[in-house]
Amino acid sequence: MDTKNNFEQPLSQEKALENFKQEIKDLRDKEIEEKDEKANFDLVNIQTEELTKEDMDIWKRYKELTVENISQKDINDFNKYRNSIDKKSSRSYFCMFLANELFSLWLMKDTKGNKEE
Numbered sequence: 001m002d003t004k005n006n007f008e009q010p011l012s013q014e015k016a017l018e019n020f021k022q023e024i025k026d027l028r029d030k031e032i033e034e035k036d037e038k039a040n041f042d043l044v045n046i047q048t049e050e051l052t053k054e055d056m057d058i059w060k061r062y063k064e065l066t067v068e069n070i071s072q073k074d075i076n077d078f079n080k081y082r083n084s085i086d087k088k089s090s091r092s093y094f095c096m097f098l099a100n101e102l103f104s105l106w107l108m109k110d111t112k113g114n115k116e117e
Contacts, residue, residue, distance in 0.1 A: 013053065017051075054084075
């Protein structure tokens with residue numbers, strides 16, 4: 001049994017989670033700096049230390065979406081994730097921030113599709 005690999009795997013996931021939290025913190029800080037009072041309410045209220053691997057996984061998946069590749073399955077999967085979040089936790093702010101981003105994409109896709117018809 002190779003114990004080296006067993007120890008490296010959790011460390012790399014731990015580092016990935018740390019990097020994800022920093023990415024969200026940087027987004028939040030930039031939003032506050034650039035928009036001040038007009039900053040996105042959900043984004044500025046995210047407590048990054050409370051974000052989890054589940055949040056990181058959903059972020060990885062959804063930050064790559066575009067108007068061209070978002071699908072109904074993406075929306076359905078997000079809704080399952082959203083329903084799993086405790087609405088009283090600060091993670092719900094992350095969830096709502098992501099929801100706004102996704103549904104904006106979905107609306108743009110729908111609008112684009114209607115213009116092409």
